[in-house]
Amino acid sequence: MHVKVLCIFLAALRGKGTRPLTHDIAVGLLSLPDRIRGYGPVKEKAIKEAKVRYAQLAADLANLPPAPRQMAAE
Numbered sequence: 001m002h003v004k005v006l007c008i009f010l011a012a013l014r015g016k017g018t019r020p021l022t023h024d025i026a027v028g029l030l031s032l033p034d035r036i037r038g039y040g041p042v043k044e045k046a047i048k049e050a051k052v053r054y055a056q057l058a059a060d061l062a063n064l065p066p067a068p069r070q071m072a073a074e
Helices: 002-013 020-035 041-062
Strands: none
Touching: 020 041
């Protein structure tokens, strides 16, 4: 599960660069499998919540504001 989430994140990140905002999203995505615990209805509820959180994080990643331009030191 972690590898799949990481691959999705890396594919979405292409061209966006790494910065604190993308780092926070990455941590959120990679922590999703850790939230899924329990058996039966408890696990099913955790899966539904993880899917909702994934959708929120994916939307955040898709709608990142442009990275600030850095000026070269002279």
